[in-house]
Every structure is written in structure tokens, then in C-alpha cells.
Amino acid sequence: MRTAAGQDFLEFCAAEGDVGKVIERFVEAIGVFGFTASAGGAWAGAGGTRSHRFYFNNWPKDWFESYMANGFMEIDPMILEARRRMTPFLWTEMVDARTFNLEGAVVTAAAKAYGWAEVMGIPIHGPSSYQGLVSLASLKPVTMTAAERALVRAMAVAVHDKAYESVGFGLSNRSPVLLTLREADCMRWVAAGKTDAEIGIILGIAPATVHYHVENVKKKAGTRSRSEAVALLTLAGSV
Numbered sequence: 001m002r003t004a005a006g007q008d009f010l011e012f013c014a015a016e017g018d019v020g021k022v023i024e025r026f027v028e029a030i031g032v033f034g035f036t037a038s039a040g041g042a043w044a045g046a047g048g049t050r051s052h053r054f055y056f057n058n059w060p061k062d063w064f065e066s067y068m069a070n071g072f073m074e075i076d077p078m079i080l081e082a083r084r085r086m087t088p089f090l091w092t093e094m095v096d097a098r099t100f101n102l103e104g105a106v107v108t109a110a111a112k113a114y115g116w117a118e119v120m121g122i123p124i125h126g127p128s129s130y131q132g133l134v135s136l137a138s139l140k141p142v143t144m145t146a147a148e149r150a151l152v153r154a155m156a157v158a159v160h161d162k163a164y165e166s167v168g169f170g171l172s173n174r175s176p177v178l179l180t181l182r183e184a185d186c187m188r189w190v191a192a193g194k195t196d197a198e199i200g201i202i203l204g205i206a207p208a209t210v211h212y213h214v215e216n217v218k219k220k221a222g223t224r225s226r227s228e229a230v231a232l233l234t235l236a237g238s239v
Contacts, residue, residue, distance in 0.1 A: 063114055072107045
């Protein structure tokens, strides 16, 4: 039953263009695996320049409001662990992890007090410091075979990618950066590691013109460096 539900979702996700419907089907599918709540999002940048984008969230309202009000996002060990991992992990397997021991103890205690029995994190890593996470939770213990865990990972990546590709979809803590066509052209090559001179040759414009466009994008994005601007644009799906 679990395998069929996972495969059905993957086929639906590939064929359906409505992101909202894909997320609804994802929530239904993970229920078959024993998970009753889920959230998906991403962040880019570092420190005070870090920005986040929520693609979906169906956590219980009282838990989510408490989570946000207490600033748990910055110290949540599931998020911290996702930044240093490539493969999915379960909350109950991570009790000895460095991030669970040294950071976020208050989050873990609050989650246990609320009644969460299991949380699964599926890390997603992309270009320009882009990091995504799909998290699944249950109020009851959850067991999965290795094959089922791999299937859930494929489902999580599929729903994440569908949401990411829909530019402007979801909630962000930063306003969208609207680029002109030339600014977008320049920033795509900046993201590829090209210099102003190299971009100028590629686009057939003067290096000074490239520099002007990049600086203008930095002002629009409110960033100090090109790398920060690229990170924000990558998070928004603009480059």
C-alpha cells in the first residue's frame, strides 16, 4: 500500500501543473506512511542576510504559532542538521548528533511536550548556498523499510522541485526582486562565476555596463555582495 501510494504521487506530480493540488496529494500520500504533518521550504544566505521561503506548511496551528513566536526556526536542530547532511534522517536517530546536543535543546523539549513522536527531515541542497528542507512529523512512532524511506525522499524532492519551479509561489520574508531582462542575463552569468569582462564578451556589452546592472541588482536586493544577491535570486527561482 505504501509503495503504491508513493508511486501514484510521483506520477501525479509529474503530470499535474497546479502546485496546490500537488501539495494536497503529497499530504495525503505521506499519511499512508504514518506522517500527519509536513512542511517544506528553503533558505539562502548567511547570518542576518539569510532569507527563507515557505512552500507549504500544514503543521497544527497552535504548534506552528508557538514555534514561530519563540524563534525556534533559528535554533531548530532539524534545520541545523539538514544543513550538514545529504540524506534523510529521523529525529529519533539523531539524539547523538552534535546539533541535537549543543543547539536547540529547548526546541526538542517543546516538541516532546507537544507530543511529537517522530520527525523526518529530507535535506535538499542547491546552487549559491540554496538549502531546502521537507520535514514530516507524527504524533505516533513511525517505522519504515529502507526502500520506503527512499520512496519518501523521492516524493519530498518531487514536491519541493515543483514548488520551487513556480516562481513567486509560497511565502518569503523578503519581497521579490524584479529584474529587467538585461539584469537577469547578467546575474545568471554572475551565478556561473563569470567576471564582468567575461559577461561583457558573452552578452556583447561593455564590462562597465555589466557592472552597472549588477550593482543595480544589489541595490534592489538590499545586499552588499554579488554572492548574497545571487543567493536571494536563487531562492526565488529567478536565476
